[in-house]
Amino acid sequence: MPLDPAKTPEQLLDLYYHDMRSHLLEVAAAFDRIERAGSCPDPRLAHLRQIAAIAVDDQPDRAPRLLNELSV
Known part of the structure; x- marks a missing residue:
């Protein structure tokens, strides 16, 4: 069976x-x-804002960059 284009x-x-x-x-x-x-002075909130910015930037590979930041 052929793959979908x-x-x-x-x-x-x-x-x-x-x-x-x-x-x-x-x-x-x-x-x-x-x-x-x-x-909320919690640094996690600032980190989430930083990560959210990655999701909407115009650079490639957003998912792996976002995952990398989440693992920090």
């Missing part, structure tokens, strides 16, 4: 758009809840 960027966006949107909303809501609860 590679998907186009548009097909991949169609496939992942709603999941990505949902996950981004969930992350934003979690940051909002933490901030509404008050000041």
Whole structure:
């Protein structure tokens, strides 16, 4: 049985758009809840912000870079 041809960027966006949107909303809501609860000097919060920036930068290999930062 032949392999399916590679998907186009548009097909991949169609496939992942709603999941990505949902996950981004969930992350934003979690940051909002933490901030509404008050000041949080915990370094984990700053680390999560740093990691979130990797997810939306325009550099390649975001997933392995993000995983590398999570393992620190």
